[in-house]
Amino acid sequence: MLNSSTLITLIDDQEDYLIHFLEGQKIIQEMVLTQSLQASGLNFYRDLILTTMLMTSLLKRGERLGIYIDSHYPDFHFKIETDFDGRYRSVLLPEDFKEFPQKLCGRLRLTKSFPGKRPYQSIIEINDSTIDQLMILVLIKSYQIDAHLFTSKESDQALLLMRLPPSSKKAASKLTPKEYWFSRQKLFSELFQLGLNELAAIQAFVETHGLKFLHAKALTFTCGCSIENMQALINALSESERQNLYQGSKELEVVCEYCKKKYQLLQK
Numbered sequence: 001m002l003n004s005s006t007l008i009t010l011i012d013d014q015e016d017y018l019i020h021f022l023e024g025q026k027i028i029q030e031m032v033l034t035q036s037l038q039a040s041g042l043n044f045y046r047d048l049i050l051t052t053m054l055m056t057s058l059l060k061r062g063e064r065l066g067i068y069i070d071s072h073y074p075d076f077h078f079k080i081e082t083d084f085d086g087r088y089r090s091v092l093l094p095e096d097f098k099e100f101p102q103k104l105c106g107r108l109r110l111t112k113s114f115p116g117k118r119p120y121q122s123i124i125e126i127n128d129s130t131i132d133q134l135m136i137l138v139l140i141k142s143y144q145i146d147a148h149l150f151t152s153k154e155s156d157q158a159l160l161l162m163r164l165p166p167s168s169k170k171a172a173s174k175l176t177p178k179e180y181w182f183s184r185q186k187l188f189s190e191l192f193q194l195g196l197n198e199l200a201a202i203q204a205f206v207e208t209h210g211l212k213f214l215h216a217k218a219l220t221f222t223c224g225c226s227i228e229n230m231q232a233l234i235n236a237l238s239e240s241e242r243q244n245l246y247q248g249s250k251e252l253e254v255v256c257e258y259c260k261k262k263y264q265l266l267q268k
């Protein structure tokens with residue numbers, strides 16, 4: 001059993017590109033354990049998690065990120081919350097979602113919260129986009145970043161390629177993120193095919209191919225739900241909504257949608 005998944009940041013000095021590499025095998029193992037999704041639904045959720053988790057690499061210290069997709073065709077809801085320290089939680093609903101939609105229609109809401117500052121929120125309307133197209137749109141609209149991302153078909157891994165801004169000493173790379181991918185395709189394809197999941201092995205492989213290792217961050221599933229939070233959610237409802245939930249009983253069982261932990265809440 002793996003200890004954790006890792007987000008590794010590399011730099012290509014020759015082409016002036018920053019590379020975020022997500023090794024997500026453990027995340028996907030945990031996803032399979034906590035969700036009852038099957039077949040295509042499971043594969044779709046895998047792709048959603050791998051592409052959205054790459055955004056963790058853009059967080060600053062203390063920052064939290066939430067990505068919420070409400071798709072009306074097909075009908076599903078996806079939520080992922082992650083922070084600078086690599087803690088994340090995620091869910092895809094309904095739990096028996098079985099499809100792998102090629103294109104999505106609906107709305108994406110992105111929230112960023114910083115300690116001591118007002119949270120930032122942006123909404124993106126989704127019109128017939130693939131997951132990759134949607135996340136590239138998020139990078140452009142919410143981060144003003146010139147980047148491209150790729151999800152592996154062979155392993156639970158994904159890459160975010162970002163062109164570095166020009167400096168006083170050097171102009172920015174002439175290659176667009178897509179052109180950069182093609183210039184390094186042999187290396188990245190081999191990396192995906194190998195499916196390495198140990199940091200030392202990944203580092204050794206990329207360094208022999210001329211990339212410089214900058215840092216790595218462990219990613220861990222941490223829900224953060226508590227009986228106090230659950231009670232606060234119920235308390236925020238109107239009297240009639242609460243009565244509707246309890247239906248005359250003294251106790252209400254609430255299940256956390258992220259980690260599936262059960263809570264017994266007493267009627268006040």
Ligand SMILES: [Zn+2]
Binds near residue numbers: 256
């Ligand atoms: Zn929970």
